[in-house]
Amino acid sequence: MTLQQDSLFERFLAPIFEKFLIDKQALKYLYESIDWQAATERLNNPTVVYPDYYAKRNFHGIEGGYLTIGAAVTYDAITQYVLPPNETMVRQGLLQTIRSQPRRILDLGCGTGSSTLLLKRRFPQAEVIGLDLSPYMLVAAEQKAQQSGLHVIWRHGLAEATGLPAHAFDLVTTSLLFHETPAAIAQAILQESFRLLTVGGEFVLLDGNQAVLRHTEWLNNIFEEPYIREYAAGNVSDWLKAAGFAAVQTQDHWLLHQLSRGAKPLANEESESAEAIRATDGLTPQWAMG
Numbered sequence: 001m002t003l004q005q006d007s008l009f010e011r012f013l014a015p016i017f018e019k020f021l022i023d024k025q026a027l028k029y030l031y032e033s034i035d036w037q038a039a040t041e042r043l044n045n046p047t048v049v050y051p052d053y054y055a056k057r058n059f060h061g062i063e064g065g066y067l068t069i070g071a072a073v074t075y076d077a078i079t080q081y082v083l084p085p086n087e088t089m090v091r092q093g094l095l096q097t098i099r100s101q102p103r104r105i106l107d108l109g110c111g112t113g114s115s116t117l118l119l120k121r122r123f124p125q126a127e128v129i130g131l132d133l134s135p136y137m138l139v140a141a142e143q144k145a146q147q148s149g150l151h152v153i154w155r156h157g158l159a160e161a162t163g164l165p166a167h168a169f170d171l172v173t174t175s176l177l178f179h180e181t182p183a184a185i186a187q188a189i190l191q192e193s194f195r196l197l198t199v200g201g202e203f204v205l206l207d208g209n210q211a212v213l214r215h216t217e218w219l220n221n222i223f224e225e226p227y228i229r230e231y232a233a234g235n236v237s238d239w240l241k242a243a244g245f246a247a248v249q250t251q252d253h254w255l256l257h258q259l260s261r262g263a264k265p266l267a268n269e270e271s272e273s274a275e276a277i278r279a280t281d282g283l284t285p286q287w288a289m290g
């Protein structure tokens with residue numbers, strides 16, 4: 001793993017993580033226990049074209065971002081320390097926001113599958129698909145699922161253009177994805193989620209609290225997150241309404257995080273706010289075109 005020399009993460013946090021917090025033996029074991037080349041080749045979808053916003057930017061100071069074995073091996077070890085007060089409590093919020101008993105679940109930007117596996121545990125009868133743009137992250141996710149004896153389908157692809165059939169899911173989730181994409185891509189992911197959901201289906205998001213991030217520049221500086229300011233300036237509730245979702249709600253979750261939810265209404269029940277928001281900001285979701 002090559003870290004950028006000039007990021008705040010590299011200068012201040014990486015040494016602390018490396019010296020005191022990370023179990024290097026466990027990372028070495030994870031790295032050595034997988035035939036990365038064979039596994040990534042198996043999970044890799046050769047038709048995927050990496051967009052520049054993803055392939056040409058570093059995330060968390062890691063050169064090459066998520067398209068590296070290093071990112072996949074270190075992700076869980078670092079993430080446990082960056083979701084205060086506690087990773088499990090934060091992720092549980094995603095589950096608590098779900099109101100239905102979904103039968104087909106899609107977790108977009110699933111990473112190493114931490115939330116995906118919680119979803120599978122909570123809804124063991126459901127078919128669960130975890131989709132991510134990094135085959136390396138999917139390899140780590142697959143390994144975790146196998147170790148937990150959980151059956152999840154791992155799919156390599158773009159969250160904003162999944163290629164999956166319309167109306168195929170009754171729950172679409174994302175956790176910690178939107179602060180890592182340009183705002184226009186986050187909105188495109190909501191349009192894609194709307195397309196993928198059945199009528200009455202739910203979209204549920206766990207991510208950084210936009211209202212807090214707007215006023216805490218120091219937090220935005222800590223980790224190298226190229227799009228976090230765009231994310232903080234936006235409003236997931238407004239984006240959900242613009243994409244056509246109804247019953248939209250966003251609530252604070254342990255101060256630093258937020259949970260957002262929307263449901264896909266009947267075609268003739270499009271939320272009034274979707275009309276209003278499109279009229280004011282000129283956004284026309286793809287699903288509403290032609």
Ligand SMILES: C[S@@+](CC[C@H](N)C(=O)[O-])C[C@H]1O[C@@H](n2cnc3c(N)ncnc32)[C@H](O)[C@@H]1O
Nearest residue numbers: 066109110111132133134137158159175176177
């Ligand atoms: C911060 S991680 C979150 C992973 C996981 N959801 C979690 O809660 O730990 C962001 C993930 O989103 C993936 N990602 C970023 N942009 C994506 C896109 N456009 N389509 C699919 N996955 C994407 C990255 O590869 C990475 O695994």
